[in-house]
Amino acid sequence: xxxxEPVSIVDEVPFEIPESWCWxxxxxxxxxxxxxxxxxxxxxxxxxxxxxxDIQDNSVIWNNVxxxxxxxxxxxxxxxxxxxxxxxxxxxxxxxxxxxSDVQEESIYAGYLIRTRYSNRLCPxxxxxxxxxxxxxxxxxxxxxxxxxxxCNGQTLGKMFIPIPPRNEQMRIVEKINQLNTWVDKYxxxxxxxxxxxxxxxxxxxxxxxxxxxxxxxxxxxxxxEPAAILLERIREEKKxxxxxxxxxxxxxxxxxxxxxxxxxxxxxxxxKCIDDELSFDIPESWALIRLNxxxxxxxxxxxxxxxxxxxxxxxxxxIKVYEQKNAIQKNHTLGEYYIKKEYYDEKMTGFTxxxxxxxxxxxxxxxxxxxxxxxxxxxxxxxxxxxxxxxAPINIDxxxxxxxxxxxxxxxxxxxxxxxxxxxxxxxxxxIIFPLPPLEExxxxxxxxxxxxxxxxxx
Numbered sequence: 476x477x478x479x480e481p482v483s484i485v486d487e488v489p490f491e492i493p494e495s496w497c498w499x500x501x502x503x504x505x506x507x508x509x510x511x512x513x514x515x516x517x518x519x520x521x522x523x524x525x526x527x528x529d530i531q532d533n534s535v536i537w538n539n540v541x542x543x544x545x546x547x548x549x550x551x552x553x554x555x556x557x558x559x560x561x562x563x564x565x566x567x568x569x570x571x572x573x574x575x576s577d578v579q580e581e582s583i584y585a586g587y588l589i590r591t592r593y594s595n596r597l598c599p600x601x602x603x604x605x606x607x608x609x610x611x612x613x614x615x616x617x618x619x620x621x622x623x624x625x626x627c628n629g630q631t632l633g634k635m636f637i638p639i640p641p642r643n644e645q646m647r648i649v650e651k652i653n654q655l656n657t658w659v660d661k662y663x664x665x666x667x668x669x670x671x672x673x674x675x676x677x678x679x680x681x682x683x684x685x686x687x688x689x690x691x692x693x694x695x696x697x698x699x700x701e702p703a704a705i706l707l708e709r710i711r712e713e714k715k716x717x718x719x720x721x722x723x724x725x726x727x728x729x730x731x732x733x734x735x736x737x738x739x740x741x742x743x744x745x746x747x748k749c750i751d752d753e754l755s756f757d758i759p760e761s762w763a764l765i766r767l768n769x770x771x772x773x774x775x776x777x778x779x780x781x782x783x784x785x786x787x788x789x790x791x792x793x794x795i796k797v798y799e800q801k802n803a804i805q806k807n808h809t810l811g812e813y814y815i816k817k818e819y820y821d822e823k824m825t826g827f828t829x830x831x832x833x834x835x836x837x838x839x840x841x842x843x844x845x846x847x848x849x850x851x852x853x854x855x856x857x858x859x860x861x862x863x864x865x866x867x868a869p870i871n872i873d874x875x876x877x878x879x880x881x882x883x884x885x886x887x888x889x890x891x892x893x894x895x896x897x898x899x900x901x902x903x904x905x906x907x908i909i910f911p912l913p914p915l916e917e918x919x920x921x922x923x924x925x926x927x928x929x930x931x932x933x934x935x
Contacts, residue, residue, distance in 0.1 A: 489610060492638045502633025506592045510564075510629065512553045513586035516541035522550060523582040527563045530573045537579050545583065553583035555590070558599040560606065562589040565626035570615045572606040574599055589629050598645035604652055605637050677932070684928055685881035688921045689911055691759040700914035703763035707912060710770060710868040717867055723772060732764040732909070739764060753909060762913050768906035770868035770875075775838060776827055776857040786815045795820045796855030798829060800837050813858070820856075827856040827863070834864040834876070845876060871918035877925060878910060 488498050502508065516524065520542030529540045545553070555561075555578050563571040565587050584590055593602065605611055618631030640648065687693040717723035731742045732750065741750045758764070767773070788794050794814035829835065829848055837844040839860045857863050866875060913921065 488636060489613075493640070495644070496638055496640045498636055499639050500633065501591070501635040501637055504593050504597060504637070504639070505633065506594065507590070508629040508633055509552065509590045509592075511584040511586045511588040511590065512543070512545060512549070514543040514545060516585075517543055520544045523580060524585050525555065525561070525582055525588070526585040527566065527568055527571070527587050530561070530563075530571065533573060535573070540582065543583070550583065553590075555582045555584055556592075558595075560591045560593075560599070560602060562591060562606070562632060563587065564589050564628060567625070569619060569625045569627050570612065572603065574603040589632065591632065596642060597639075598642060598649060600649040601640075601645035602637075604649065610637075611635065680932060681929070682881065684925060685877055686756075688925055689878050689881055690756045691762055691911075691913065691917075694917065694920045694924050696759050696761050696917065697914075697920075698761075700761065700916045702761050703912045703914050706869070706915055707763045707765060710765065710870070713867055713869060714769065723867070726768065730766045730769060732766070750909075758911050759913075761917075762911055765910050765912050766906065767908045767910055770870065770910060771864055771866040773865075773906060774826060774857075774863045776859045776861050776863075777824070786819050788814055788816050790814050793817050795824075796853045798835065798855050798857050798861060800839065800858065800860035815856075824856055829855055829857055829863060830865070832865075834866070834872075836862040836864060838862045843880070845879065847872070869915070870912070871915065871922060873922040874913070874918035875910075877922065882908070 492498065512524065514524065516526065518541065521544050522542065523537075523540045524543040525535055525540055529536050555575055557575055557577060559575040561573045561575065561584055563569055593599075614635045615627055615631070618634070619625050619627045639645075684693070714723065714726075718725045728743050733740055733742075738749055738751050739754060740747050742748075754764075787797075790796075790812065791814075793816060795817055797813040797815055799813060829852060831848055831850045831852055833848045835846050835848060835857060836842075837860065845864075866872060
C-alpha cells in the first residue's frame with residue numbers, strides 16, 4: 476500500500492453519522508496544538524498566567540490568576556485569544572476543557588494546559604460540546620497514561636475522532652443543547668429539592684406528630700378523665716413528701732402556674748406574672764402547666780477535673796462503674812469499662828449515682844439521646860457528658876420522653892454552647908422549661924397513638 480493511499484477507518488469510527496456529516500481527527504481541524512508556558516507564579520510580573528486551578532465551572536476566576544515573567548518575544552506564542560480551547564493535560568483534572576469566551580486582560584496559560592486553535596469556519600461552542608461528550612472522554616481514557624499523576628499529551632488529543640456536521644447545523648445543535656440544558660438545570664434543582672425533602676421527611680413527620688401530641692390535638696379529650704389540675708396537686712404533694720424525707724431539697728422559689736381570664740400566670744414568692752409570652756401554643760382546658768423543676772431532679776455528671784486518670788482502675792470488688800456518654804447513645808447500660816476506686820465514692824460522688832428508672836441523657840455531641848436505666852443496673856455514677864433525670868412526679872414517663880424529644884431536645888440545641896460539640900443548656904434555663912401536663916389517662920392515649928403512627932410510618 477502506498478504512502479498516500481487512503482486507509483479505511485470503518486473499524487475505528489464508533490457510530491454512524493448522517494450523510495452530510497464527516498469524521499475528522501482533532502489534529503486535522505486544529506490550526507495549532509500548543510503546550511503552555513512553564514514559569515513560577517508571582518503576585519506581580521509581566522503578564523497574567525492562567526492555571527488549571529484558576530478554571531472552575533467553565534469560567535476563569537480572574538481575581539485568582541497570578542502573574543509571571545516572560546520575554547516579549549515569547550508572549551505571542553502563548554497569548555490567549557477569544558474562542559481558544561484550553562485542555563488540562565495532567566493531574567486529577569486531566570481532560571477538563573475551557574472555551575475562552577473573553578480575556579479580561581492580556582494573558583498566557585501555564586504549562587499543564589494545552590491550547591488548541593482552529594478554523595473560524597467551525598463553531599467553537601460545538602467543539603466545546605464535543606469535549607464534554609462521552610465519545611471525547613472514552614477516547615481520552617484510552618490515550619491517558621496510567622501513572623500516579625495521570626497525563627494526556629497533544630498527540631492523543633490530535634488523534635481523536637470528532638463528528639463534524641455542516642456549520643449551520645453545528646450552531647443549531649449548540650442552540651438546542653442550550654435549550655435542553657435549561658430544562659436539565661430545572662430538573663436538577665427539582666431533584667435536589669426532592670432529595671432534601673425525602674431525607675428530611677421522617678424527621679419532619681416525627682416533629683409534626685409530636686407537635687400535635689403535646690398540643691393536645693393528636694387524641695380527643697375525654698371529659699371523664701381526671702383533670703390535670705388534680706394531678707398537679709398530687710405532684711406538689713409528692714414533692715413536699717420527698718422534701719420532708721430529706722430526699723429532695725426544698726425549692727426556695729416555688730412556682731405555681733394557673734390559668735385565669737384565658738391567660739396563664741405564674742406566682743413565685745408571692746409575685747404574680749403573666750407568662751403567655753413563654754408559651755408557643757395553646758393547650759386544652761383540661762390540661763395544666765408546670766415547670767420541669769417541679770416534676771423531677773436533674774443532675775449533670777462531675778466535671779472532667781473531678782474525674783482524673785489516676786482515679787480509674789480495672790473492674791473489681793473495690794471499684795465503682797462510671798457510665799459514659801455512649802451508654803445513652805447506644806442504648807446499652809452495660810457498655811463502657813471505666814471504673815473508679817470505691818474510696819473516691821464519697822458524699823460528693825454519691826450525688827451522681829444512677830438508680831433503676833433514672834433517665835440518662837447525652838449532654839454533648841449527640842445531645843438529647845436518652846436511656847431509661849433498668850432494674851439490673853450495676854452500681855455506678857455518670858460522667859461529665861451525661862445528665863441524670865430522676866422524675867418523681869406521678870406521670871407517664873413515656874409521655875415525658877415524647878415531650879423531651881420534641882421540645883426539650885430542641886431547647887437544648889438552641890441554647891447549647893460551643894460549635895464543634897454542643898451542650899445541654901445551663902440548668903437554670905433547662906429546669907425552667909414549661910411542661911404541658913394532660914390528664915394521666917390522656918397521657919397514655921397520646922403515647923399509644925404516637926407509637927401506632929410511628930410503627931405504621933416505619934412500614935411505608
